[in-house]
Amino acid sequence: MTDVVLDASAVLTTLREESGGDRVAEYIGRAAISAVNLQEVAKEMLREGASLEATRAALDELGLDVRPHDAEAAYQAAALYPQTRQHGRGLSDRTCMALGLQLGVPVLTTDWEWGNVVVEGLKIQDVRPG
Numbered sequence: 001m002t003d004v005v006l007d008a009s010a011v012l013t014t015l016r017e018e019s020g021g022d023r024v025a026e027y028i029g030r031a032a033i034s035a036v037n038l039q040e041v042a043k044e045m046l047r048e049g050a051s052l053e054a055t056r057a058a059l060d061e062l063g064l065d066v067r068p069h070d071a072e073a074a075y076q077a078a079a080l081y082p083q084t085r086q087h088g089r090g091l092s093d094r095t096c097m098a099l100g101l102q103l104g105v106p107v108l109t110t111d112w113e114w115g116n117v118v119v120e121g122l123k124i125q126d127v128r129p130g
Contacts, residue, residue: 035068
C-alpha cells in the first residue's frame with residue numbers, strides 16, 4: 001500500500017539523517033517515488049562521493065515503490081506547468097506532484113516553496129519542523 005509519494009529532497013533528508021528525516025522514515029515501505037526523482041537522489045549521492053553500488057544498496061534498503069515515468073506520466077507532469085511555472089518548479093518537481101495526484105496521496109518534500117503551488121487535489125507536506 002502506498003501512503004505517500006516522496007520528493008528527492010525528502011529521501012535525501014532521510015539518508016543524510018537531517019531534520020525532518022524521521023518524519024519521512026515513518027513511511028519507509030509505504031512510499032512511492034518516480035524513477036525521475038530516484039535518479040535525482042542517486043545523482044546527489046554519487047556527487048557526494050558514494051559509489052554506485054553503495055547508492056543502489058542504500059536506496060534498495062528503503063523499499064521504495066519506484067514508479068516509471070512513461071508517456072502518460074510525462075503528459076500529467078507537463079499539464080502542471082501552468083500552475084507551477086511562477087514558483088520555479090522544474091521537471092522532477094512536476095513529475096513528483098503528478099505521481100501524487102495520480103495515486104491520490106500526499107507528497108512529502110523539504111522544499112518550502114512547494115507550499116505556494118496550488119493544484120486541485122494535490123496535497124503537499126513539508127517534512128521539516130516548522
